[in-house]
Amino acid sequence: MRILNFELKSAQRGWTLEPMALDAFNLLVGVSGAGKTRIVRAIEQVRAVALGGDEAEEPIEAIRGASFAIGFEHDGLTYRWEAELEPRVERGSENHGALHAEEPPLILSERIFQGDRSIVERTSERFLLNGHAIPKLDRAQSAIAVLKEDSLMAPLYKAFSRCIPRAALETLPSHGFQRETRFAMLRGEYQSADDVGADFTLPLHHKAELLQEVFPEAFAEIEEAFQEAFPTVEKLKVQRYYPLGSAQSKELGGAYNMALTAAESGVDSWIFFHDMSSGMQRYLSFLVHLSFAPPGTVVLIDELESSLGVNCLPAVTRFLLSRAPDLQLILTSHHPYIIEQIPPRHWKIVTRKGSRVRVLDAGKLPAMAENRSHVDRFTRLINLPEYEHGVQG
Numbered sequence: 001m002r003i004l005n006f007e008l009k010s011a012q013r014g015w016t017l018e019p020m021a022l023d024a025f026n027l028l029v030g031v032s033g034a035g036k037t038r039i040v041r042a043i044e045q046v047r048a049v050a051l052g053g054d055e056a057e058e059p060i061e062a063i064r065g066a067s068f069a070i071g072f073e074h075d076g077l078t079y080r081w082e083a084e085l086e087p088r089v090e091r092g093s094e095n096h097g098a099l100h101a102e103e104p105p106l107i108l109s110e111r112i113f114q115g116d117r118s119i120v121e122r123t124s125e126r127f128l129l130n131g132h133a134i135p136k137l138d139r140a141q142s143a144i145a146v147l148k149e150d151s152l153m154a155p156l157y158k159a160f161s162r163c164i165p166r167a168a169l170e171t172l173p174s175h176g177f178q179r180e181t182r183f184a185m186l187r188g189e190y191q192s193a194d195d196v197g198a199d200f201t202l203p204l205h206h207k208a209e210l211l212q213e214v215f216p217e218a219f220a221e222i223e224e225a226f227q228e229a230f231p232t233v234e235k236l237k238v239q240r241y242y243p244l245g246s247a248q249s250k251e252l253g254g255a256y257n258m259a260l261t262a263a264e265s266g267v268d269s270w271i272f273f274h275d276m277s278s279g280m281q282r283y284l285s286f287l288v289h290l291s292f293a294p295p296g297t298v299v300l301i302d303e304l305e306s307s308l309g310v311n312c313l314p315a316v317t318r319f320l321l322s323r324a325p326d327l328q329l330i331l332t333s334h335h336p337y338i339i340e341q342i343p344p345r346h347w348k349i350v351t352r353k354g355s356r357v358r359v360l361d362a363g364k365l366p367a368m369a370e371n372r373s374h375v376d377r378f379t380r381l382i383n384l385p386e387y388e389h390g391v392q393g
Contacts, residue, residue: 001159001296002328004071004078008042011065011087013355017042019069020348020359025324027342028332028359029381030350033391035357036332039350040166040302043330046070049083049106050160052145060106064088074159074296081156083110083142105139112143112156119152163298164200169289172281174274176205180254186210193218197292205258205273208288209238222287226262229283229315235263239270260284278307283316290319295326305335317341339381347381353392360386 007019017039028036045063052060065087071080086104112120120143121128127136127143130152137146148157190196193215196207212219223236240256242249249255261270262280273281290299308316317338320329333339339347347362362381 001072001074001162001298003043003298003330004073006039006043006046006068006070008046008066008068010042010063015355015357017357018359021361022328022330022348023346024328025321025342025346026328026330026348027339027346028330028348028350029334029339029362031391032334034350034352036350037302039357039359040300040330040332042068043163043298043300044165047160047163047165049085049142050081050144051157052141061088064103064106072159074155074162077155078115079156079159080113081110081144082112084108086139107139107142110143159296161200162294162296164289164293164300166300166302168200169285169299169301170282171204172273172285173203173205175257175259175272176203176209177255177257178206178209179252180256182253183209183213187214190214193292194294197289198294204285204288205238205260208260208284209258211288211292212238218292222284222291225287225291225315225319226280226284229312230262230280232265233262234265237261237263237270239272260288277309279309279312282307283312286316286319290323290327293323293327296328297326298328298330301329301331304331304333304338310337313337314341344381349381349384349386351386351391 002024003022005019005021006017008017010016015035015038017035020039028039030036041059042063045059045066046068048059049063064085067082067084069080069082071078073079085106086108088103107122109123110120111118111122118128119130122143124139127134129143129147129150137143144153144156144160147153187210190199190210193211196202196210196215196218199207202210208219208222211222219236226236227233237260238258239261240258242256244252244255260273262276263270273284276284290297293299304316304320305313313335314337318341320331321342323329345363349360349362351358351360
């Protein structure tokens with residue numbers, strides 16, 4: 001999947017994102033309060049609506065009442081999905097009360113186009129699929145979710161499944177739990193490191209263990225990249241430990257915990273993941289989840305510099321730039337180093353006037369032309385009137 005354009009009008013105080021174009025690599029920059037984080041969250045929320053499911057309940061509830069349109073391409077085809085969502089029942093409204101305790105259905109209307117051809121047209125009154133009327137289906141879910149088994153709609157469900165939200169990269173469990181019997185089955189299900197990378201259901205430590213045990217050369221690549229940022233680290237290893245004891249563990253199919261650990265020069269014992277610095281933890285999460293993610297994966301990262309010390313920012317930035325040809329990255333940052341290292345053609349300047357948010361392509365601004373001589377890209381950026389007056393009432 002690659003998102004081509006996106007627009008949204010929220011029910012919350014009329015917050016509106018004007019149509020914005022997205023490239024393969026996108027660094028959202030702008031003053032605090034301009035709307036960078038809200039853009040990333042809005043994309044996550046639209047993804048949640050597309051996929052449905054209980055685990056997406058919170059982001060779906062957050063986007064109720066909004067209308068949006070998202071254009072994207074997948075497997076060589078272009079699509080546009082437009083939807084209007086039912087608002088939640090607010091306390092104090094005329095619809096609020098014992099007889100109206102349940103929330104209304106999620107979907108008010110939606111349309112999906114493949115190129116110029118309409119493949120879904122849905123209202124509360126009718127449901128057309130590829131021009132043919134079908135029974136009205138559950139309006140608690142999007143057409144993409146409810147028809148995910150249909151051959152026409154399955155590619156769209158797969159496309160949105162290839163979007164990694166922030167939580168997947170920022171949820172950093174201290175360890176993982178596994179059974180030896182289950183691991184023996186799992187290791188035969190993946191034919192390559194790319195297959196492991198394409199399984200977004202695998203938690204951090206589980207994915208790392210599979211790479212280490214089944215595809216050691218791929219794990220060695222992660223180790224080498226990690227050592228570039230942290231030169232004192234001599235080795236990475238996923239270690240198993242049996243907190244229940246060997247006897248009870250065998251009764252439970254060989255139950256064990258596993259965790260990423262590091263051997264560091266001058267330190268006698270292994271450093272377990274929960275004792276690593278937050279910067280080490282975050283960069284390891286990036287490396288494990290993104291090194292072998294399949295082409296067309298959309299990656300959302302808010303405040304890239306968060307928890308990362310200046311010593312590892314260069315390596316993190318280089319790593320993400322190296323993955324840019326295959327992945328679509330949508331990042332936000334305030335950090336001068338990160339902004340300096342990413343070419344201006346990748347910058348998207350976020351501005352807000354009242355509740356309306358616009359995103360400007362920095363590469364099209366004469367002052368940011370890359371062929372102009374400059375000393376400091378960040379200084380040039382913050383002196384732009386588009387940046388300096390990024391939030392207006």
